[in-house]
Amino acid sequence: RAGCAIREIFDKEGESGFREMERRVIAETAAGETPLVIAAGGGALVDEGSLALARQRGVVVFIRSAPQAIVERVKKNDKRPLLHLPAGQDYEKRLLSHITQMLEQRMPLYLRSHFLIDRDGLEAEDVAGLIVAYLEKMS
Known part of the structure; x- marks a missing residue:
């Protein structure tokens, strides 16, 4: 939507600029009438206002993974600026520590989801x- 990669937005606008764009997209999407499935990044609903809006206008599902499982998925992915650490000694250990810390900070908000799945x-x-089964039970 921004016409460039997430990393480019972080490089040009910083995390705060990226989060502001994210808030606008969430607000615009929530204002629409068309039912949608949105696969948001881990930081998208850390903003209180965005989380409240998403909860009000839709169903928020938290798909939880163990920190080590996240490390395995992202360790070779340079498209996640907040998880990009310098290579070198103990890279995976440092990445695991970083992810664990982020999860601990975000977990209180994540747990406000309507539905939690241990992935x-x-x-x-x-x-x-x-x-799908959860949504069918709700309707």
Whole structure:
């Protein structure tokens, strides 16, 4: 939507600029009438206002993974600026520590989701099935 990669936005605007863009997109999306599924990044709903709006206008699902599982998924991905650490000695250990700290800070907000799924050991199709079953129970 911004016409460039997330890393470029972080480089040009910093995290605060990225988060402001994210807040605007969440607000615009929430104002629409078309039902949507939004796969938001881990920081998208850390903003109190965005979380409140998402909870009011939709169903918020928190897909929880163990920190080590997150490390395995992201350690070779340079598209996540907040998880990009300098390579070198103890890289995975430092990344695990960083992710654990971020999760601890964010968890109180994550736990305000309508529905929580523990993802570890599940395939994407299993997670999708759990979400569909939850939504069907709600309707």
